[in-house]
Amino acid sequence: LKDPSENECSLLPHKHFWITSKHIVTPQGVISGAVEINEGKIVSIVKEEERHGKIMGDHVVDYADAVVMPGLVDIHVHLDDPGRSEWEGFPSGTKAAAAGGVTTLVDMPLNNFPSTTSKETLKLKIKAAEGRIYVDVGFWGGLVPENAFNASALESLLSAGALGLKSFMCPSGINDFPMTNITHIKEGLSVLAKYKRPLLVHSEIQLSSPSSLQEGSQDDPRSYSTYLATRPPSWEEAAVRELLMVTNNTRPGGAAEGAHIHVAHLSDSGSTLELIKEAKRSGDSVSVETCTHYLAFSEEDIKDGDTRFKCAPPIRDKANKEKLWDALMEGHIDMLSSDHSPTLPDLKLPDSGDFLKAWGGISSLQFDLSATWSHAKKRGVTMEQLALWWSERPAKLAGLELKGAIAIGKHADIVAWAPDEEYDVNDKFPVYLKHPSISAYMGMKLSGKVLATFVRGQLVYKEKHAPAACGTPILARVTD
């Protein structure tokens, strides 16, 4: 299983050390000072004015003007390992994550083979990850028609450590991961309620077969707008409307109290978002994520045949993008994720550039932080907001109590980065993803350079080097 190029993780020479910076992002605000780390955990946080003499003689890593922030927790990543590791794989994907400031990712249950829909297939995942990951990796299990009515199978999957479940309300693009209907979802929720873990839902329902997909259509398949017309916002709206008929059970005293629904990768900032806002107001246990690509790109930017940008739900127009930003800033969208879903470059059909036939999924994992920041900085986004969207809230959704913040007692999962440094993503820039050419950010200039990444106090990335595969599989613990 091992990549010959991989380095074993050996603990840092210093089990006890300090990280200092003028901009340390904590839940109480940005401070100038020092973070004390011992055996992988944060043991104290000291403000500059209080620290004189305190850390003398100890090992200190000083990041001066650079920002020291909690590592990103990317809860929506497809690493396709085992079974389709030629698409991405644990070593390449997690090395790219480390280089991008991501310290924990949660792997989706599909695109790998077999899909992660049982205790046995989760074990295969864990085995494939062990010793080969640069950052910590948790796993979502799959809710599919085959296991939805089998409560004991779902319980085994959750007891074996799946952090929650994921299901699709439309075809997933992968044969062994069929879509669920609302009855399956309801069954899944009743099991999840016992474990107090979330259900993540790809919320699109196929309403009709668009004209461009029909025999004899004259629409140009190389044009992005042809693809966009095949997945209108009404597909997202219909799915969320149906979902919300069962989420009212999650209210206090409801049949599925303790369960939680998370709407994956929202693209429609119109009526779908309004439905989610209304459900939150009425007390449903619902959250929603959007992805960097919906905030970075719009329909108008996508060139004919550039299928790197094909994903589902699709990237919509500029006005939609602006409204997504507003919803994020106003707190209606809870968090961000990459939905990194790469494939073999050939399956993106670079020769024909056919948007209707190419693989749907965007490759972006290494650029979570820089891509977000490149667009966020002109909107006055603060470091605290970035930490909330990319670390604190996703960690909470996944039940990762030791992750998501620079706070005493948490894992020392930390990214040091330079917000003002720009860089070009090109052939000369080290992209660790298995297929750099299909990355959505290839050829672009980004702001915000990652200088170093620590996972549980161990250095997993530093200036063009990914020194060691120090990640561990993270499994949910059964609490009662």
Ligand SMILES: NC(=O)NC(NC(N)=O)C(=O)[O-]
């Ligand atoms: N099979 C997939 O990876 N699908 C993914 N594809 C996208 N987003 O285009 C997804 O999460 O829906």
Ligand SMILES: [Zn+2]
């Ligand atoms: Zn999806």
Ligand SMILES: [Zn+2]
């Ligand atoms: Zn996905």
